[in-house]
Amino acid sequence: MNKKLGKNDMVDSQAAINAYIGYKEENGYRHKARVLVSSKGKNRYSNVLYVAIDASDFHLIVEGDNEFTSNFHGRYGYEYSRFSIIRGTLIIQATDICGNAIELNISSV
Numbered sequence: 001m002n003k004k005l006g007k008n009d010m011v012d013s014q015a016a017i018n019a020y021i022g023y024k025e026e027n028g029y030r031h032k033a034r035v036l037v038s039s040k041g042k043n044r045y046s047n048v049l050y051v052a053i054d055a056s057d058f059h060l061i062v063e064g065d066n067e068f069t070s071n072f073h074g075r076y077g078y079e080y081s082r083f084s085i086i087r088g089t090l091i092i093q094a095t096d097i098c099g100n101a102i103e104l105n106i107s108s109v
Contacts (some may be wrong), residue, residue, distance in 0.1 A: 004079055004080060005078070005080065005081075005082060009033065009062055009082055009099070010079060011086050012082075012083075013078035013082060013084075014058050014078050014083075016083040017053060017055075017058050017083055017090070018055075019085045020053070020085050020088070020090040021053060021055060023085070023108075024088070024089075026090035027053070027108050028051065030051070031050065031051065031052055031108055032051075032108070033050075033080045033106050033108045034048055034106070034107045034108075034109060035045075035047060035048070035104060035105075036063075036104070037068075037071075037072060037096075037102055037104050037105075038102065038103050039096070039101060039102045040101075045069070045072070047065065047068070048109055049063055049068065050062075050063040051063065051106060057077065058077060059078075060063070060075070060076045060077075060083075060090070060092065060106065061074060061075050062074050062104075062106075064078075071096055072097060072104075073094070073096070073097060076092050076094050076104070078092070081089050081093060081094035084097065088107065088108070089106065089107045090104075090105070091104070092104040092106070
């Protein structure tokens with residue numbers, strides 16, 4: 001299991017999730033988004049998938065295809081993953097199912 005983030009990182013992540021929800025009206029609901037996963041500067045995955053944010057506990061849920069679910073988690077939370085937002089793209093620093101560091105970029109389409 002990953003190391004739990006500090007309070008300041010959790011607060012910043014919650015703010016980023018709220019900003020993503022507020023960026024486009026549909027971001028607060030289940031919606032299509034471009035999901036790009038990279039690691040060590042290389043793209044590992046890119047596709048349009050359905051994503052949803054559970055605003056009650058600040059988790060992002062990715063409804064992945066077979067390739068996604070074989071390599072990555074389907075749920076990312078603010079307690080163990082660092083969230084930020086740049087120009088409407090939600091950026092998540094997390095780990096894959098093997099524990100390797102990854103970055104997910106989520107952009108609604």
